[in-house]
Structures are given as structure tokens and as C-alpha cells.
Amino acid sequence: MIVELGHFSTVLALICSAMLSIIPLIGAQTNNVHLMAIAKSAARAQFLLVLLGFLALTWAFITNDFSLTYVASNSNSSLPLGFRISAVWGAHEGSLLLWVLILSIWMAAFTCSNNDMPPQFKARVLAILGIISFGFLIFMLFTSNPFLRSLPSPANGLDLNPLLQDLGLIIHPPLLYAGYVGFSVPFALAVAALLGDGVNPEWARWTRPWVLVAWSFLTIGISLGSWWAYYELGWGGWWFWDPVENASFMPWLLGTALVHSLAASEKRNIFKSWTILLAIATFGLSLIGTFLVRSGILTSVHAFATDPTRGVFILAFLTIVIGGALAVFAAKKPQSDPLASDSLAARETFLLTNSIVLSVATATVLLGTLYPLLIDALGLGKMSVGAPYFNSVFIPLMVPLLMLIGFGQTAHWRRDSFRRLFSIAKYPAACATTLAIGAWAMLEGTGAIQAALGLLMAFWVIVATLKNLYLQLSNATKISPVRRALLGQSVAHIGFAVTVIGVTLVSIYSVEKHVRMSPGESVEFSTYQATFDSIKKITGPNYSGVEATFNVTQDEKVIAVLFPQKRNYNAGSQTMTEAGISAGITKDIYIALGEKIDTEDWGVRLNIKPFVRWIWFGAFLMAAGGTIAASDLRFKRLNKNRRPSAQT
Amino acid sequence: MKAQPIIPIAIFILLVALFGIGLTKDPRLIPSPLIGKPLPEFELSLLHHPEDIVEKHDLIGEYMLLNVWASWCVACAEEHSLIVDLAKQKIIKIVGINYKDKSADALRWLEEKGDPYDSTLVDFDGELGMDLGVYGVPETFLIDPKGQVLYKHVGPLTLEVIENNLLTFTRPEQ
Amino acid sequence: MMEMIRIVVLALASLSALSILASDYSYTFTTPQREMRYQSLMEELRCLVCQNQSLADSNAELAQDLRKKVYDMITTGNDDDQIMDFLTDRYGKFILYDPKLNYENAPLWLLPILMICIGVYVISRLAKQGERSEAVIPQSAQDDADALVKHLEERSKQL
Known part of the structure; x- marks a missing residue:
């Protein structure tokens, strides 16, 4: 009954979104206040209705209602409650509902933004978001409905894929979607601007916090995915350039470019067309990502159980939404502005370069991801493009980016000189070089030069950012207080450098060893010794398996005791490897069981992962920086005495 | 900075076209590089007569199907009845290759489900499988009288595949 | 068609779940260069069963067989090109993760x-x-x- 109510509620939401898509747009065109006001109520109503639907589905999972096909395919009565709830978004149908819910939350949040946006603009933004909701709701209700029942209902369900029975599933998709889907707001803001008064600094000021918050969510979402893969998949990898990972990374890259381009649009009213294009493209990549994951055209560990007919629908939807936006762009393109800086060393140049580098990076990742498909489509057979390719093209692009951060954040708008920039850079550069040489002295092996270079870049960014922050703080006056935007920017840039440190060190200095061990045996790896102490049988709520005990020592001192497991899940008879991890600031010790060999022996993978946690900590800093920047007071309603934006 | 609308629109159209074509393809299927090449050499024993060794030249000379299967393979059971039926019609010689299996299990499996094979070779360690590029049983190859590989099908056979791909040699050239 | 795809996946899954033969954890090489070659080849070759993993990471049985094959080929003195040719002759260029520069890529x-x-x-x-x-x-x-x-x-x- 509750499920039927939820289903009905979702259908009502569909009707709301239809109204939202049409009426406010007419209102904006005809300047009819009443019609435009519908937008706010329709958006909020849609949110409530979708929420009810979502809660109803959750209820079905909690109460083990296996008459719903979706619940039966993804849950089981012995599944712990927490996972039963997260199973709501464990597969395609439910995750679509989550997508729509999060979109509705963003829409409702937008209705609450109390600032000086003109009503036509607001109405248009909500209407565009309504169109997107409508598309997804129709898609869900007609091709991927989680509320469908199948009778007679099975006694029990198939259980959630063991890979997903994890904390990671509980938090990664919602946060990732919050980011992914969140870029629909800048998209709507961009198209609304095209339909209305166009791009101006005010529009940029309105848009920036939305971009920053969506970007922060996406940063967290992606890094959670990486962390989850690291400890869950059992071999210590944290990024695989898997098509689905790339699908979330590309909006992130372009979203970063968008943040920076918006700064220029806000401060100097330039890069207008480019910013709009970035906003459209970023969300476009989100939709493309949704398409890639659910259509089955690319193989991926992440892909949902797929169906090409669903792919057709998403592709059609994607074409309409993005194609429509591009058509509006072509029709109403903002005036192309002359490059408005007087010198090459001005901040505009750095921001432009930032956009270029990030766009090239995005395009390259897209190329690599789709190239096998292209070759297949042309009938030239099947080829593979994997991590070796992506690493060799992506990493070199990051080097100029890192170098430029240090200069760009100090450069003045419109007019600056390289002489001034270099003189400011002298001390940080020297500091960074000293630190890098020091690090190089401590590192060994053939990768030491590479590692030192990566560290040099990262140290440079950190020291230059700190110096810039210090300079701005000491120049701060009542007239031009240091804004949160500057603080956020600094934290985010430092976060990026921290991630680079983690990536550099873990990529070059990971130690991996596969050995065959029997209980009682010891093995040396790196400077440690691991002893396979014992192994015992274990049972969990919905699995049974074995757990091994490993003592890790260094110079006779016990560093860690690890308990890697091998689990066999009852319902699906899948085997999972749970690694034993000793997490640390400067390294992780990571041990996983491979296969059983003969009666006693096991294959064991032993890993040392230096500084791997820095990758995710850096991402956390980036997201924190983005959030701090978004909370900058200048984004709120301006006071009566309009203060001109001071230098950031 | 200028941004000509035509460029992103063109890129977008290309992407959509690519995706559209991509929807008609299956990314997991890997085409075989053996098509048009000779069957690899091998030296394997027979399942029913382990003391007899069979080599490539013993086998070729007429059109035949090589069906790679194993008793532990769930999908092989699904296609097996089709192969048994096909064998009864005596259109084409069917040779089985028992892949990485225990012979006792294999013999029992054939007894239970029927033995459509003219002969069954035992590829215990998967060497022939590797030479054939086997990556997922069951797989079926169409071999011509000269020992050339004409076609490979990955996955369980269906009537459609048998009719349209494997038995094409029986039709006169058009 | 969907049914077939599901069946193929089942077949591939059943193939990967099995492990009759001993695994490869005791591979030793006569020279460190050979070991390094082995490691880098393992990263560059794709598993055809678990198609999103390299041969280094995959636990599928076919991956184990291929690891053994590469190990054997290195130990008997084949160079990297010969090994990659051997594999592409049988599995096609799909198995190579690093597209070597040629007209196609x-x-x-x-x-x-x-x-x-x-x-x-x-x-x-x-x-x-x-x-x-x-x-x-x-x-x-x-x-x-x-x-x-x-x-x-x-x-x-x-x-």
C-alpha cells in the first residue's frame, strides 16, 4: 500500500515537473508574474512528492517487501539493515530515483535562494530544471520503474551484490550524485541567462556559489569512490581510468575550469561565451556519464546491469537537453569580448591557460574513453585503451597547471608584470626547490627524480599559496577585507598539491609482493616482515568464510596485526576479498588473501602504499576550500550601499 | 574569448552519432584473429580412448564444428541439447574439445546429456584453448576441409547462429 | 540477445571462479630485468574475462594461465615483442592496454x-x-x- 502511494506520488511529481517545465517559461516570456510564481511552488511540490516516493521505496526495502521486483533483485532478509537501506540505490532503477531526488533537492534549494535575481530569470532556471526532471521521471517511470510488483512474490531476494555491501555504497553514490546532478543548476543558470539578459558580472556572482558547492560535492564523491575501490577491491588500486570513473572525472575537470572562468566573468566581464559553454558542457558530461554507465556500450566494473533500449532513451534525452542548450547558445551567443587585459602577466591570461589545460585534459580523457568504441563503430575491430595511455597523457598536462597556480593566484587583474611575479616567486621557488632536493636525498631508486619533480611542483604550490595568503592578509584593510573566497581558494589549491604528493609517492614507491604462504611462514617485503600467524573460519550475517591473522614487524617490533578475510556470500555465492589494512599518515600496509592453494597454502598479496591517504585528504581539502569560498558573503544579497568587489 | 558555436555543436553531433552506433555493438565480444587462418597444430588424447593421440591432420578434411566445452560450465549445458539435435541431422561433423576439465566428470556429463561428438579431445591444461584464443566457454569454431578457421562463436549456440553463421557452407555460392 | 549476454557473463563468471591449478605466486626470475619485464607486461595486458583489469590484477583463471604463459616465455628467452605477438595472434589487439603507435591509434x-x-x-x-x-x-x-x-x-x- 505504501509502495503504491509512493508510486502514485512519483507520478504526481512527474505532472509537477511538466507544469514546471512549461508554465513559468511562458510566464517569463510574457512577463506574467502569476505564471512565474508557479515555478517556486511546483518545484517545492515536486521535491516533496519525489521524497515521498523515495521514502516509500526505502520502506519496501526495510520491511523486506520482496513482491517488488527491484527489492527481490537487490536485497535479502539476512542483509543488515543499513545495507538494506543503501540497496535502494544499489541498482539502476533505484539509483535513477536517487538521481531525481537529488535534482529535486537542488531545485528546492534554489527556490530558497533569496537574492536579487529577477523573477523571469529565476522562473527560467526552475523551468529548465523542471524539463530535466521531467525527462528523468518519464525515463524512470516507463522503463526503469522500481515500484513494479511481480506476483507471486519470491520468499526471499537475491541479495545485494557483495561488492556493494559496504559503507562506501552508503555514502559514495549520494555524494557523487549531489555533485554530478548539482551541475544542472549552473547549466540552467547559463541557459536562463542566454534566454534572458545575457551574461554579466551579476550573473557570474549568482552562479559561482552553485558551481562551487556542486564541485565540492563532486570532489568528495569521486575521492570516496577511489577510497572505496582501494579497500574493497582487494588489490590496492585507487584509480583505474575505468570508463565510469572517467565519466565522473570529466565533469570535475570542466567544473574546475568553470569555477576559474567564472571568476574572470565576475571580475572583468570577460570569457562570457566560454563560461556559458563550460557550464553547458560540464552538465553535458554529467549526462553523458549517466548514459555511459547505464547503456552498456562500454565495459566497466561499475556499469549497472544494462539494456540498450534504456541507452536509446538516455541518448535521446541527452540530445534534446544539450542539443537544445547549444541551439540556444548559437542563437543568442553573448557578444564575444576582446581579450581585455593589457599585459600577458595579468590574471586573465592565467585563467585562460587554466581553461585551456583543463579542457585539453578533459578532451583527452574523453578521447581515450571513447576511442575503443570509435574503432569498433568504424568496423576496425576491438582495441583497448587503458591506464598506460591515460597516465602518459594526463600527467604531463598537470605539470604546467601546477606551475601556473603559484603565479596565477598572485597576479593582478588586467595589468601585471612578469618581473613582479617572479620577484614574489623567488622565495617560494627557492623554498620548494630546497624541500624537493631534501626529499630527493631521502628517496631511492630509479623513480627518485620523477618523484622529486612531482614533489617540487606540489611544494611550489603550497609555499606560493601560503605566501600569497600572507601577503593578502597583511594588506587587508577595512576597505578590502580578506574574503572567504581567497581563503577557500588557498585551501583548495593546497589540497590539490597534497593530492599530487600522494599520487606521486604512491605511484612510484608502492611495493607489491605476491607469495605463496602457509600458516606459520614469514616473508620479507620492503623493510617489513609479515608472518602468516593463523587462519580461522568465520561467519557473518549473510556470509561465511575465513579470516587470517598476519603479524607485521619491522626490526623485530610489531607494527600492525592485520586480519584479511575471504568471504563467500550465501545468496549469490560470490567470493569477496576483504583486505587487512593498517592505515597510516605516511603509508598503508595492505595485505589481501588470494586463492587457496592445495590444503594449507594461500596466495597472499602484500602491499606497502606510501602516502596513499594524502590523495583523499587533499581531495577533502579541495572540497573544504570550495565550500569556504562558496560561503563568501559577497554572494549573498548585496547591501544597500553596493560595495564594489575588491581584489581577491 | 571567442567561442564559435559551430565547433561544440559539431563535436556534440559526432558524439551522439558515435553513441548511437555504439548502442548496436556489444563491447564484451572480442573478435577472433584466427578467422581466415589455419587451425593451430595440436596433439591431444581422446576422452573415450585416452591412449590414442590425435593430431590436426587426423581431424581435418571436411567441414566441421569444434565445440569447446566443460562439465563445470553452466552455459555449455544450455546449448548442449541443440548440439545433440544438430548431430542427429548429420549435416556436419562435430568435434568436442573438453577444456580444463576432469575426464571422469566430462564422461559423466556426456552420459547424462548425450554425446553428439564425432570425437572428443581432452585439452586438460588449456594449451589448445590458448592457441584458439578461448576466453569464455562455450566457444564454437567452424573449420573448412583445408583446416582454415572460418568462423568463431563465443557463448552458447542458438538456432539462429547455427543457421546463419555455421551452416552457411552448405548453401551453394551465390 | 540480452539473454545471451547474461549467459555469456555467467559462463565467464564460472570460468573465473574455478582454480584447479596452482597459482603463480612462486614465480622467480633469473635476472631483475626479467622480473621488471614481467611486471610491466602484466600491467600492459588486459584480462579478457574480467575485462576491466590488467593481467596483474585479475584473479580469473584465464589470467592465471596467461601469466604462466608469459612467465614461461620470458624464462625461455623470448623478448617482449615476441610475447605480445604471440598473444595478439591468439586474442587480437584487444589484449594490449597500451596502444602501440600505429595508423589506427x-x-x-x-x-x-x-x-x-x-x-x-x-x-x-x-x-x-x-x-x-x-x-x-x-x-x-x-x-x-x-x-x-x-x-x-x-x-x-x-x-
Whole structure:
């Protein structure tokens, strides 16, 4: 009954979104206040209705209602409650509902933004978001409905894929979607601007916090995915350039470019067309990502159980939404502005370069991801493009980016000189070089030069950012207080450098060893010794398996005791490897069981992962920086005495 | 900075076209590089007569199907009845290759489900499988009288595949 | 069609779940170069069963067989090209993760370079536009500005 109510509620939401898509747009065109006001109520109503639907589905999972096909395919009565709830978004149908819910939350949040946006603009933004909701709701209700029942209902369900029975599933998709889907707001803001008064600094000021918050969510979402893969998949990898990972990374890259381009649009009213294009493209990549994951055209560990007919629908939807936006762009393109800086060393140049580098990076990742498909489509057979390719093209692009951060954040708008920039850079550069040489002295092996270079870049960014922050703080006056935007920017840039440190060190200095061990045996790896102490049988709520005990020592001192497991899940008879991890600031010790060999022996993978946690900590800093920047007071309603934006 | 609308629109159209074509393809299927090449050499024993060794030249000379299967393979059971039926019609010689299996299990499996094979070779360690590029049983190859590989099908056979791909040699050239 | 795909996946899954033969954990090499070659080949070769993992990471049985094969080939003195030819003769170029430069995948390498060139071009156009004298603010103007700021600060302190 509750499920039927939820289903009905979702259908009502569909009707709301239809109204939202049409009426406010007419209102904006005809300047009819009443019609435009519908937008706010329709958006909020849609949110409530979708929420009810979502809660109803959750209820079905909690109460083990296996008459719903979706619940039966993804849950089981012995599944712990927490996972039963997260199973709501464990597969395609439910995750679509989550997508729509999060979109509705963003829409409702937008209705609450109390600032000086003109009503036509607001109405248009909500209407565009309504169109997107409508598309997804129709898609869900007609091709991927989680509320469908199948009778007679099975006694029990198939259980959630063991890979997903994890904390990671509980938090990664919602946060990732919050980011992914969140870029629909800048998209709507961009198209609304095209339909209305166009791009101006005010529009940029309105848009920036939305971009920053969506970007922060996406940063967290992606890094959670990486962390989850690291400890869950059992071999210590944290990024695989898997098509689905790339699908979330590309909006992130372009979203970063968008943040920076918006700064220029806000401060100097330039890069207008480019910013709009970035906003459209970023969300476009989100939709493309949704398409890639659910259509089955690319193989991926992440892909949902797929169906090409669903792919057709998403592709059609994607074409309409993005194609429509591009058509509006072509029709109403903002005036192309002359490059408005007087010198090459001005901040505009750095921001432009930032956009270029990030766009090239995005395009390259897209190329690599789709190239096998292209070759297949042309009938030239099947080829593979994997991590070796992506690493060799992506990493070199990051080097100029890192170098430029240090200069760009100090450069003045419109007019600056390289002489001034270099003189400011002298001390940080020297500091960074000293630190890098020091690090190089401590590192060994053939990768030491590479590692030192990566560290040099990262140290440079950190020291230059700190110096810039210090300079701005000491120049701060009542007239031009240091804004949160500057603080956020600094934290985010430092976060990026921290991630680079983690990536550099873990990529070059990971130690991996596969050995065959029997209980009682010891093995040396790196400077440690691991002893396979014992192994015992274990049972969990919905699995049974074995757990091994490993003592890790260094110079006779016990560093860690690890308990890697091998689990066999009852319902699906899948085997999972749970690694034993000793997490640390400067390294992780990571041990996983491979296969059983003969009666006693096991294959064991032993890993040392230096500084791997820095990758995710850096991402956390980036997201924190983005959030701090978004909370900058200048984004709120301006006071009566309009203060001109001071230098950031 | 200028941004000509035509460029992103063109890129977008290309992407959509690519995706559209991509929807008609299956990314997991890997085409075989053996098509048009000779069957690899091998030296394997027979399942029913382990003391007899069979080599490539013993086998070729007429059109035949090589069906790679194993008793532990769930999908092989699904296609097996089709192969048994096909064998009864005596259109084409069917040779089985028992892949990485225990012979006792294999013999029992054939007894239970029927033995459509003219002969069954035992590829215990998967060497022939590797030479054939086997990556997922069951797989079926169409071999011509000269020992050339004409076609490979990955996955369980269906009537459609048998009719349209494997038995094409029986039709006169058009 | 969907049914078939599901069945193939089932078949592949059942193949990967099995492990009759001993695994490869005791591979030793006569020289460190050989070990390094083995490691890097393992990263560059794709598992056909678990198609999103390299041979280094995959636990599928076919991956184990292929690891053994590569190990055997290295130990008997084959070089990397011979090993990769052996594998592509049987499995096609799908098995190689690192597309070696040839006509087919030239775009993969050329397009990024092309895009970078375009980017550099855009920036150089900016350079031509802005190649005026680098901004130097005359000292008198700087003094005036400083005085104004001081004045405003004092005013705001009084508020």
C-alpha cells in the first residue's frame, strides 16, 4: 500500500515537473508574474512528492517487501539493515530515483535562494530544471520503474551484490550524485541567462556559489569512490581510468575550469561565451556519464546491469537537453569580448591557460574513453585503451597547471608584470626547490627524480599559496577585507598539491609482493616482515568464510596485526576479498588473501602504499576550500550601499 | 574569448552519432584473429580412448564444428541439447574439445546429456584453448576441409547462429 | 540477445571462479630485468574475462594461465615483442592496454598534441595583443592612491 502511494506520488511529481517545465517559461516570456510564481511552488511540490516516493521505496526495502521486483533483485532478509537501506540505490532503477531526488533537492534549494535575481530569470532556471526532471521521471517511470510488483512474490531476494555491501555504497553514490546532478543548476543558470539578459558580472556572482558547492560535492564523491575501490577491491588500486570513473572525472575537470572562468566573468566581464559553454558542457558530461554507465556500450566494473533500449532513451534525452542548450547558445551567443587585459602577466591570461589545460585534459580523457568504441563503430575491430595511455597523457598536462597556480593566484587583474611575479616567486621557488632536493636525498631508486619533480611542483604550490595568503592578509584593510573566497581558494589549491604528493609517492614507491604462504611462514617485503600467524573460519550475517591473522614487524617490533578475510556470500555465492589494512599518515600496509592453494597454502598479496591517504585528504581539502569560498558573503544579497568587489 | 558555436555543436553531433552506433555493438565480444587462418597444430588424447593421440591432420578434411566445452560450465549445458539435435541431422561433423576439465566428470556429463561428438579431445591444461584464443566457454569454431578457421562463436549456440553463421557452407555460392 | 549476454557473463563468471591449478605466486626470475619485464607486461595486458583489469590484477583463471604463459616465455628467452605477438595472434589487439603507435591509434596521441598547439596559439594571440610595455604605475599616482587609502581608513575608524 505504501509502495503504491509512493508510486502514485512519483507520478504526481512527474505532472509537477511538466507544469514546471512549461508554465513559468511562458510566464517569463510574457512577463506574467502569476505564471512565474508557479515555478517556486511546483518545484517545492515536486521535491516533496519525489521524497515521498523515495521514502516509500526505502520502506519496501526495510520491511523486506520482496513482491517488488527491484527489492527481490537487490536485497535479502539476512542483509543488515543499513545495507538494506543503501540497496535502494544499489541498482539502476533505484539509483535513477536517487538521481531525481537529488535534482529535486537542488531545485528546492534554489527556490530558497533569496537574492536579487529577477523573477523571469529565476522562473527560467526552475523551468529548465523542471524539463530535466521531467525527462528523468518519464525515463524512470516507463522503463526503469522500481515500484513494479511481480506476483507471486519470491520468499526471499537475491541479495545485494557483495561488492556493494559496504559503507562506501552508503555514502559514495549520494555524494557523487549531489555533485554530478548539482551541475544542472549552473547549466540552467547559463541557459536562463542566454534566454534572458545575457551574461554579466551579476550573473557570474549568482552562479559561482552553485558551481562551487556542486564541485565540492563532486570532489568528495569521486575521492570516496577511489577510497572505496582501494579497500574493497582487494588489490590496492585507487584509480583505474575505468570508463565510469572517467565519466565522473570529466565533469570535475570542466567544473574546475568553470569555477576559474567564472571568476574572470565576475571580475572583468570577460570569457562570457566560454563560461556559458563550460557550464553547458560540464552538465553535458554529467549526462553523458549517466548514459555511459547505464547503456552498456562500454565495459566497466561499475556499469549497472544494462539494456540498450534504456541507452536509446538516455541518448535521446541527452540530445534534446544539450542539443537544445547549444541551439540556444548559437542563437543568442553573448557578444564575444576582446581579450581585455593589457599585459600577458595579468590574471586573465592565467585563467585562460587554466581553461585551456583543463579542457585539453578533459578532451583527452574523453578521447581515450571513447576511442575503443570509435574503432569498433568504424568496423576496425576491438582495441583497448587503458591506464598506460591515460597516465602518459594526463600527467604531463598537470605539470604546467601546477606551475601556473603559484603565479596565477598572485597576479593582478588586467595589468601585471612578469618581473613582479617572479620577484614574489623567488622565495617560494627557492623554498620548494630546497624541500624537493631534501626529499630527493631521502628517496631511492630509479623513480627518485620523477618523484622529486612531482614533489617540487606540489611544494611550489603550497609555499606560493601560503605566501600569497600572507601577503593578502597583511594588506587587508577595512576597505578590502580578506574574503572567504581567497581563503577557500588557498585551501583548495593546497589540497590539490597534497593530492599530487600522494599520487606521486604512491605511484612510484608502492611495493607489491605476491607469495605463496602457509600458516606459520614469514616473508620479507620492503623493510617489513609479515608472518602468516593463523587462519580461522568465520561467519557473518549473510556470509561465511575465513579470516587470517598476519603479524607485521619491522626490526623485530610489531607494527600492525592485520586480519584479511575471504568471504563467500550465501545468496549469490560470490567470493569477496576483504583486505587487512593498517592505515597510516605516511603509508598503508595492505595485505589481501588470494586463492587457496592445495590444503594449507594461500596466495597472499602484500602491499606497502606510501602516502596513499594524502590523495583523499587533499581531495577533502579541495572540497573544504570550495565550500569556504562558496560561503563568501559577497554572494549573498548585496547591501544597500553596493560595495564594489575588491581584489581577491 | 571567442567561442564559435559551430565547433561544440559539431563535436556534440559526432558524439551522439558515435553513441548511437555504439548502442548496436556489444563491447564484451572480442573478435577472433584466427578467422581466415589455419587451425593451430595440436596433439591431444581422446576422452573415450585416452591412449590414442590425435593430431590436426587426423581431424581435418571436411567441414566441421569444434565445440569447446566443460562439465563445470553452466552455459555449455544450455546449448548442449541443440548440439545433440544438430548431430542427429548429420549435416556436419562435430568435434568436442573438453577444456580444463576432469575426464571422469566430462564422461559423466556426456552420459547424462548425450554425446553428439564425432570425437572428443581432452585439452586438460588449456594449451589448445590458448592457441584458439578461448576466453569464455562455450566457444564454437567452424573449420573448412583445408583446416582454415572460418568462423568463431563465443557463448552458447542458438538456432539462429547455427543457421546463419555455421551452416552457411552448405548453401551453394551465390 | 540480452539473454545471451547474461549467459555469456555467467559462463565467464564460472570460468573465473574455478582454480584447479596452482597459482603463480612462486614465480622467480633469473635476472631483475626479467622480473621488471614481467611486471610491466602484466600491467600492459588486459584480462579478457574480467575485462576491466590488467593481467596483474585479475584473479580469473584465464589470467592465471596467461601469466604462466608469459612467465614461461620470458624464462625461455623470448623478448617482449615476441610475447605480445604471440598473444595478439591468439586474442587480437584487444589484449594490449597500451596502444602501440600505429595508423589506427595515431589520433589518440596526435589529437592531444593538436589541442595543446591550438591552446598555445590562443595564448600567443593574447600575447600579441598585450605586448605593450609592461605596466608601470608612476610613483606620483601610487602616492596619491596610498594617501587616499589612508584617509579612508581613518574615516572608517571613526565610524
